[in-house]
Amino acid sequence: MRERDTLYLTDFLRSADERARAAEFLRSGGLVVMPTETVYGLAANALDPLAVASIYVAKGRPSDNPLIVHIASVDALESVTAGAGEAARRLFARFSPGPLTLVLPRSPRLPATVTGGLETVGIRIPSHPAALALIEASGLPLAAPSANRSGRVSPTSFAMARVEMAGRVDAIIDGGDCAVGLESTVARVTDGAVVILRPGAVTLEMIRDALPGHAVSFADESALSRGIAAPSPGMRYAHYRPDAAVYCWHGGPVDGIGERGTRAVIGLAGCAAGVDAAFVREFESVEEYSARFFATLSECDAAGMETIIAQAVREEGLGAALMNRLRRASAGKSLGL
Ligand code: TXA
Ligand code: MG
Numbered sequence: 489m490r491e492r493d494t495l496y497l498t499d500f501l502r503s504a505d506e507r508a509r510a511a512e513f514l515r516s517g518g519l520v521v522m523p524t525e526t527v528y529g530l531a532a533n534a535l536d537p538l539a540v541a542s543i544y545v546a547k548g549r550p551s552d553n554p555l556i557v558h559i560a561s562v563d564a565l566e567s568v569t570a571g572a573g574e575a576a577r578r579l580f581a582r583f584s585p586g587p588l589t590l591v592l593p594r595s596p597r598l599p600a601t602v603t604g605g606l607e608t609v610g611i612r613i614p615s616h617p618a619a620l621a622l623i624e625a626s627g628l629p630l631a632a633p634s635a636n637r638s639g640r641v642s643p644t645s646f647a648m649a650r651v652e653m654a655g656r657v658d659a660i661i662d663g664g665d666c667a668v669g670l671e672s673t674v675a676r677v678t679d680g681a682v683v684i685l686r687p688g689a690v691t692l693e694m695i696r697d698a699l700p701g702h703a704v705s706f707a708d709e710s711a712l713s714r715g716i717a718a719p720s721p722g723m724r725y726a727h728y729r730p731d732a733a734v735y736c737w738h739g740g741p742v743d744g745i746g747e748r749g750t751r752a753v754i755g756l757a758g759c760a761a762g763v764d765a766a767f768v769r770e771f772e773s774v775e776e777y778s779a780r781f782f783a784t785l786s787e788c789d790a791a792g793m794e795t796i797i798a799q800a801v802r803e804e805g806l807g808a809a810l811m812n813r814l815r816r817a818s819a820g821k822s823l824g825l
Contacts, residue, residue, distance in 0.1 A: 489545050492519075495659040496650070500618050506661075511625040513658040514539075519546055521635045521649050522622050523663020524614040526587045526672050526688070527642035527782070528649040529558070529632030530657065531622065534568065537599035540631050544601075546656040549638040554604035555631040556589050556612050556672070560623040568595050568629050569611060575699055576677045582698045585615035587672040588690040602631050612672055618663040634671055641728050641782040641817070644669045648786055669779035670809050683707050687809040689778075709812070728817040730785040734796045736814050740824035746795025752788045754781075755799025767793050774801050778810045785817060797823065 497506040510520050514532065517539040522531050530546060532539035534557045544551045557568050562580050565572050570593040572580070579590060594602075594609035603609050614620065623630055634642035636652050643649040644666040653660060673688030675695065681703045682695055696704045735745060737755070742763055745751070752767035753760040756777060760768040769784050771777035788796050798814055800822075801807040 489656065491655050492658055494654050494657055496662065497659050498662045500661045500663070501621060507621060507625040510622055510659050510661065511627075514622075514626040514628055514630070517542075518658040519543065519656070520622065521653050521657050521660040522616075522619050522630070522632065523646070523649075523661055523666065524558075524616045524619045524632075525666060526614070526668045526670060527644050527666055528635040528646075528663075529556075529614075529619070529630075530635040530653065531558070531630040531632040533626070534598060534602050534629040534631035537601050540599060540601040543631065543633065546653065547633060547636070547638050549633065551601065552604040553633075554606055554608075554610065555602050555633050556610040556674075557598070557602060558612050558614055558619065558623060558630045558632055560620050561585075561613060564629060565592075565611065566595075568598060568609060569593060570595055572611075573677065573679075575680075575682070575702060579675070579677065579682075579695065579698060580613065583690045583694070584613035585620065586613070586690065587615075587668050587670075587688050588612065589672045589674045589686075591674065591676040591685065608676070610674055616663055616666075618661050622661065639729055641730060641785050642671060644779070644782045648783060651786075665779075665783070667779060669781060669783070670806075670813055673809070681705075687812050689806055689809060691805045692808065693805060706808070709815075728782070728785070728813055729819070730796065730817065731789045732785075732793045732796045733821065734785070734798055734814075734818040736800050736811075736818040736822040737797045738800045738822065738824035742797050742823060745797060745823060750792060750794040752791070752793040752796045753799075754784050754788075754796065756801065759799045763797075765797070767791050774805070774807050774810060777801065778806055781810060781813060 589610045589612040646662040673690040674686040753765040754769045
């Protein structure tokens, strides 16, 4: 991979010059890391097959894993899809801009490298003002996966994005900490049914509420472990692995799990009471736990923790998304169940 000089854009929303430079990188086939409300994304012109190919190189990702295409409003749907049905339009109207990606029939204009050869494309309208400003300044649909190197946790701060992508991209935009902190909900919408391929902050309950009369369900995560073809190619790959060993903790004693000097406990307020650990993070709500989850895993690594005991939460609402990431980070290691 060619080493790139990376420009840090730290005043993006106020500086017309910074926006012009980022837009120029994208128009000439370059890579720009952009903040979104979910996680930082590694963006390129979705219509340029070479630019898209360089995303896979920068991430070290297998090229059959499809990318999400980011647009600024539903007006751009025509240019990147082969049409969106009534249910999809209703979901976009209700939840976008925001953390929702809908899998729709793709436009023939999109290069096959964007969709990993699939006939569908994931479309998202992000709400972070810097992401919207970047799409508008470039005048392009932007293909962007999370800006982590493959298999690592998604960056949710400027500092994390720099660690992942310095020297691999042309610019990194500072947009502060990501408010949601977990990647968008990915859903496939067909006649009368919605299948959630990846849970996120637009929850199953919210989608049910928006589409009365539709069957709304999660894709079967366990199908993956049985070796059945994944409904979403991204579900096949290991994800969100910090260096430390992560345990999904349902409560109860944690004796014998890791050494006390290199053991972390994270979870909701009060979870660490009575547990001997060198690093403790307690959060006031599932929202805050989710928003800080990836950053906390990476802080644990930086602090030299070898074991992370991460409290499980109820699998409802946003809790379903957090548990999905926690199960993957822990690779099936669970305690107290
Ligand atoms: O919040 C997000 O979605 C972030 C920000 C940057 O927008 N992006 C993100 O992209 O998480 P990525 O590439 O890390 O994850 C995209 C997920 C993958 O699991 C991929 O397999 C799935 O979406 N996906 C994308 N296009 C798809 C399609 N056409 N059919 C099924 N799954 C698709
Ligand atoms: Mg990702």
